[in-house]
Structure formats: structure tokens, C-alpha cells
Amino acid sequence: MILSGWLAAPAQARPTYDGSAPTCFLTAGGSLEICRDGSEAEGVLAAPPACSFVRGVQLLRLQKTPADGPIEFVFQGESPLGKTRRGEDCPERMATDDRDGGALHTGRSPEQLATILPPSQIRFGVTLPEKDKQTKRRRRGRDRDGDEPPAQVREGIGPRDPIAVAGRDWAGEEYSYVFLLGQEAPVAEAATEANEDRPRRRRGRRQREWSEPATPVSLRRVQIEARTLDFANFEIRTRDESGNLAWVPVNQEKDRKRRSPLEPAVVLDEEGKPVRSACAAMPFETQGLVGSISIVEQTYHYFYTDVLPEDCNLPPEKRRMGLFLRTATDLAVDKVWSRPRRLGGALPPNSLVRVARAKGASRWAVSYTCSRPANAPGGPVADICLQYTADLDPAGIGALTLYADPVEAGRSTAYLGLRSGGNGAGRFDRAAHFWMTDAHGNLDLPASYAGKSGLLTWVDRLAPGAGGSTGSKVYGRPVYWATWTVRRAAER
Numbered sequence: 006m007i008l009s010g011w012l013a014a015p016a017q018a019r020p021t022y023d024g025s026a027p028t029c030f031l032t033a034g035g036s037l038e039i040c041r042d043g044s045e046a047e048g049v050l051a052a053p054p055a056c057s058f059v060r061g062v063q064l065l066r067l068q069k070t071p072a073d074g075p076i077e078f079v080f081q082g083e084s085p086l087g088k089t090r091r092g093e094d095c096p097e098r099m100a101t102d103d104r105d106g107g108a109l110h111t112g113r114s115p116e117q118l119a120t121i122l123p124p125s126q127i128r129f130g131v132t133l134p135e136k137d138k139q140t141k142r143r144r145r146g147r148d149r150d151g152d153e154p155p156a157q158v159r160e161g162i163g164p165r166d167p168i169a170v171a172g173r174d175w176a177g178e179e180y181s182y183v184f185l186l187g188q189e190a191p192v193a194e195a196a197t198e199a200n201e202d203r204p205r206r207r208r209g210r211r212q213r214e215w216s217e218p219a220t221p222v223s224l225r226r227v228q229i230e231a232r233t234l235d236f237a238n239f240e241i242r243t244r245d246e247s248g249n250l251a252w253v254p255v256n257q258e259k260d261r262k263r264r265s266p267l268e269p270a271v272v273l274d275e276e277g278k279p280v281r282s283a284c285a286a287m288p289f290e291t292q293g294l295v296g297s298i299s300i301v302e303q304t305y306h307y308f309y310t311d312v313l314p315e316d317c318n319l320p321p322e323k324r325r326m327g328l329f330l331r332t333a334t335d336l337a338v339d340k341v342w343s344r345p346r347r348l349g350g351a352l353p354p355n356s357l358v359r360v361a362r363a364k365g366a367s368r369w370a371v372s373y374t375c376s377r378p379a380n381a382p383g384g385p386v387a388d389i390c391l392q393y394t395a396d397l398d399p400a401g402i403g404a405l406t407l408y409a410d411p412v413e414a415g416r417s418t419a420y421l422g423l424r425s426g427g428n429g430a431g432r433f434d435r436a437a438h439f440w441m442t443d444a445h446g447n448l449d450l451p452a453s454y455a456g457k458s459g460l461l462t463w464v465d466r467l468a469p470g471a472g473g474s475t476g477s478k479v480y481g482r483p484v485y486w487a488t489w490t491v492r493r494a495a496e497r
Contacts, residue, residue, distance in 0.1 A: 030419050031494055033368065033393040038494045039419070039458075041487075046454065047425045050462055051122035051484040054471050056095040057083050058479045059110075059122065061295075062462040064441035065169050066449050067236075068181065075113050076441070076451065077236050078123060079169045079183065082110035083480070084130045098480050108163045109185060111236045119441075119451035120460075120486050128239055129231070129255040130163035164229065164269075166437075170298045170305065171444040172232070172336060180232040181444070182336045183239070184307075186294055187269055189227045189281055223285035226294050229269035230336070231255070244270045250339050274331065274342045284317035284324065292324065297359040300445035301397055305333040307342060308360035308402075313351060325413075326352040330399055349403035353415040359439060360402060362447035363491075364458060369394040369402055370448055372438060372461065375417040378409065387435045388420035389461060391489060425485040426465030438463035450488075457488040 029040040051059045062080040083098065084107055108130020114123035164185035172178035230242040232252065240252040253267060271279040282293030296309030308330055316324040328349055331342035352358070358373040375390035377383065394401035409416050427433045441460040443449040448459045463485055470481030 032391075032419060032491075034395050036395070036494055037393050037491050039391060039393075039421075039489060039491045041422050041489055045457075045488050045490065046120075047423065047485060047487040048120055049425070049483055050120060050486045052471055053082075053481055053483075054095050055097045055477070055481040058107075058464075058477075058482065059484045060107075060437040060464045060479070061166050061439050062122075062484060063167070063169055063439045064119065064451075064460065064462065066441070066443045068171050068174055068179075068444040075115055076119050077169070078110075078112045078114060078125060079167050079236070080110050080125075080439075081107040081165050081167060081437075082125070082127065084108045084163045085127050098477065107165050109167055109183065109231070109239075113236070116452055119453065122484070126237075128237070129241070164231075166295045168296070168298050168446075169236075170300065170336075170446040173303070174444070175303055178337075179234055180337070181234075181236065183231045183233065184272070184298065185229050185231065186226045187229045187271075188291070189225045189271065189279070222288070224288060224291050225285050226282040226291050228272040228280040228294055230272050230341075231269075232337075241267060241269050242272070243268060272342065273340045274344060275340050276344065277340060280331075280342055282311055283314045284312045286321050290321040292321065292326070292355065295357055297361055297439075298446045299361045299442075300447070301362055303334065305336065306360070306399070307331045307333070308348075308358065310352060310356050310358050311345075322354055324354050326354065326356040328352060328358050328402070330402075346399075347403075348399060349405070349407070351412060353408065353413050356415070357436075357438065358407075361440070361442060362397065362445075363393060364448040364450065366393075367397050369397060369399070370459065371402055371405060371407075372440065373407055374415070374435060374438070375408065375420055376415050377420045377422075378416050378418060381420070383431055385414070385416055386431065387433045388423055389435045389438050389463060390417045390419040391421055391459075392419050393491065421461075421487070421489055423461075423463075423485075423487055425487065426468040426483065428467040428469070432467055434465045434467040435463045436466055454488050456490075458491040460486060460488050462486045 029038060031038055050062060053059050060081050062078060065077040065079055067075060067077055086096070109128045110125045111128055112123040112125030114121070164187065166186045168184045170182055172180040172182055231239045233239045239255045241255055243251050243253050245251045250270070271281065274280055280294070282291060284293070286292065293311035294309050296307065299306045308328065310326045310328055312324045313327050327347050329345040329347055331345050333341050333343065356374055358371065360369055360371050363370040370391065370393055372389055372391045375388055376385040377388050379385050390407070392405050392407070394405065407417060409418070423435065439462050441449050441451070450457055450460055454460060464482055465485060466478040466482050468483050470477070470483070
């Protein structure tokens with residue numbers, strides 16, 4: 006179902022006060038103006054080494070903490086490695102490895118360091134073998150004709166794209182929840198059956214066997230759930246042998262030695278259906294379910310993008326997206342979310358949209374990936390766009406004009422005009438953006454930027470990594486932060 010409501014006027018670009026780049030524009034039906042002039046702060050949040058990456062950083066003000074209390078950093082980072090070679094503390098890792106599913110990382114910062122990534126730890130993920138040993142095993146596995154068993158490429162083997170939000174603290178609940186994305190392989194069973202009759206191959210006295218899928222394995226993203234009291238120790242939502250909901254503590258060392266790995270349970274909706282992406286795709290091409298969760302009037306609002314079902318037969322790079330909303334009143338029950346409702350029209354492929362209640366206002370703030378118009382300074386380079394609604398009716402989000410025609414180009418006049426990052430030749434990448442929220446997932450700010458309206462984080466995969474490395478588009482790439490200010494249009 007597509008929600009309809011009041012028709013918001015598209016964002017209109019206006020020159021800044023000094024007549025430079027058009028980074029002031031109207032939103033919320035013309036009642037608000039967003040400006041990013043020279044007073045807006047930007048900086049480097051993280052500069053990870055070549056063996057690490059940081060993406061989707063949510064800065065979270067914890068429950069029951071004062072305004073100047075500690076801030077939790079929740080993000081997706083690299084999966085933990087097994088044993089590494091002696092003397093190699095940081096082996097270089099590539100974005101094309103089958104280990105790039107990532108792991109949940111958290112770290113806590115005092116208020117005055119809110120825009121510097123604090124020391125963080127892997128809270129849970131999948132421990133992966135050291136690359137050279139993988140390669141040697143594959144070489145030993147070649148048959149006498151020189152053939153090599155196919156690599157078992159899996160995307161998303163670890164938790165991805167975390168979203169943190171408080172439990173029902175108004176009812177006395179002390180847990181916070183983190184929703185993440187795992188993978189479901191809908192055709193894996195068929196591929197396995199097709200290989201049951203595959204003959205074993207022998208070499209000398211050794212016998213080995215591998216499964217080579219008769220057809221490519223397609224994957225879907227699924228939502229999984231964890232809970233925590235302190236963001237250091239977590240429990241994963243699973244099911245027991247009877248199929249009942251269970252929460253199992255995560256112990257990275259014990260889980261590494263398990264014969265059967267810990268299997269998270271897929272989160273269900275009110276009809277008992279799994280929350281999963283609409284379309285299956287090849288490894289490293291899956292899309293959907295990335296977004297944000299905001300509590301308004303004791304109701305959880307899960308906003309996310311997913312591929313439009315009618316585009317599932319198109320190549321992944323051409324699949325348009327839609328913005329969807331699910332709601333919930335309790336995150337600990339067996340069936341968590343409502344059925345999805347679609348908000349607005351089609352969005353460009355690979356769109357990322359975050360939605361949260363604006364700070365100090367009864368409005369939704371909507372940030373999304375975009376490009377500047379062709380006639381903007383620097384041309385149609387990647388940026389992050391931002392708009393506000395007139396009120397808290399979700400229909401107002403669907404009524405916003407996020408992109409100019411043609412929508413597939415992803416261009417908008419509501420761009421923030423971010424300056425940081427880039428490859429030095431005028432090209433930028435604004436991937437995996439997120440922002441700072443309170444415990445309820447709504448916009449918040451560090452005390453040092455209390456006069457601003459919000460704080461964004463993003464990774465630039467085009468900016469040179471540590472030591473100028475360019476070997477991976479994920480590992481070693483810097484993460485940036487920036488603030489913005491919104492005010493009533495009449496205040497200009």
C-alpha cells in the first residue's frame with residue numbers, strides 16, 4: 006500500500022549569504038530553510054588501517070545519561086581473523102574477500118571526543134581463517150588435471166548494517182536492541198541436491214569432495230536481532246529445539262570452537278513471515294532492509310529501502326528501490342514488526358534513506374544519498390541530501406519530492422554541500438551515512454554542537470586510505486562527520 010498525504014513542495018535551492026554555492030534550500034513545504042555555510046563543522050571521524058574498515062556509524066546517547074554523558078559508537082567493521090602470520094598484526098584485506106560480511110563493533114566516547122572514533126571492540130561476528138592458509142588449502146585441493154575446487158564465496162557471513170535503539174524503557178525495560186542484517190540462501194538447498202550424485206575424486210591415498218553448484222546461488226538479506234544492557238555483552242535472538250524464541254549470550258571464544266555455529270533467528274512480522282529483502286541476488290549484489298528505527302509515541306518506526314518486487318528480474322544495478330515502513334510496540338516478542346507499507350514513489354538503485362524525528366520538533370528528518378544537479382559547483386558529484394516534513398504523519402515522508410526527474414539520475418537540489426573527502430580530482434563518495442541519535446533513535450547532538458540541528462557520519466570510498474593505499478574500496482577508507490543547521494525560513 007502506498008501512503009498518500011499532503012503534497013510537499015520540492016526543495017528549492019537558494020544562494021548562501023555570501024552568494025557562493027547554493028547550499029541553502031527550503032524544505033517542509035517552504036517553512037524551513039537548511040543552510041550549511043562556513044560555520045558548519047566537518048572533520049575526520051576515523052582513519053582505519055588497511056586491515057580494518059568502519060561504516061554505518063551511529064552515534065548513540067545512552068539511556069539514563071546526562072546531556073554531557075558518554076556517547077556509544079555502533080558500527081559495522083571487519084570480521085575477526087583467526088590466527089595470523091607471526092609478526093603480522095595487521096594483514097591487508099581486500100573488499101573482494103569472502104570475509105567482508107563484517108562484524109558488530111561498539112566503543113564508548115566521553116562527550117568531548119564525540120567526533121573522534123573511540124577505541125572499539127568486535128562484539129560478535131564470524132571468525133575467519135587467515136588468507137594464506139585458505140589459499141594453500143585450495144592449492145592442495147587441486148585434482149590431477151589442475152582443476153581447483155571453487156571458492157565458497159559468501160556475502161554477509163557476519164552481521165551487517167546495525168541499527169541501535171532502546172527497549173521499552175517507559176515500561177521499565179533496561180535492554181537496548183541492535184538490529185542487523187544476515188543472509189538467507191533460498192536456492193542453496195536445491196544446489197546441494199543437484200550435487201548429491203557428483204562423484205568423489207581421489208588423489209593418491211587422499212579422498213576429497215566438494216560441492217559445485219549446478220546453478221549460481223542467490224541470496225536474500227534477512228533481519229536478525231541482538232540485545233544488550235551495556236553495549237559490551239550481547240545476547241542473540243535464536244530459537245530452541247522446539248522452535249520457541251530464545252536469547253543466547255554471545256561468547257566469541259566459545260562460539261569459535263562450536264561444531265555447529267550459533268544461528269540467529271530471522272525476525273518475524275505480525276503474520277509470522279520473515280523480514281527479508283524482496284529480491285534474491287548473487288553474492289555481493291544483494292540489496293535492501295538498510296535504514297533506521299525511531300520511537301515516537303511509544304511506537305517503533307522502522308524505515309528502510311528495498312528493491313521494488315517488479316524489478317527483481319532486472320540486473321542488480323538497475324533495480325529501483327522503494328521506501329518502506331514497519332511499526333512495532335515491543336521488540337522482544339515473537340512476531341515483532343507489522344506488514345510493510347510503501348511510502349512514496351520509486352527511488353534510484355542502491356538508495357539509502359534514514360528517517361528520524363527531528364531534534365526539538367514534531368517533524369521527520371529524512372537524509373538520503375543523492376547527487377548535486379549538473380549545474381551545481383563541481384557538477385553532479387555525490388552528496389547527502391536532507392529534507393524535513395511538516396509534521397509526524399508518515400504520509401508526509403512519501404509526499405516529499407526527493408529527486409528531480411529523471412529519478413534514476415539521483416539528483417536533488419536539497420544537497421548539503423559536504424566538503425570533506427574526495428580523491429583530489431573533485432570526485433566524492435558519501436556511502437553508508439548515519440547520524441547521532443538519542444536512545445530512542447531520534448536526532449541528537451553532542452553538547453559541544455548543541456546549537457546545530459544534527460550530525461552526520463559517512464565513509465568516502467574514493468578518498469585515499471591509510472598511507473595512501475587504494476587496494477580496497479572498503480578497508481582503510483576514511484570516515485567523516487559534519488553538522489547542519491535548520492531554521493524557520495522567516496528568520497533569514
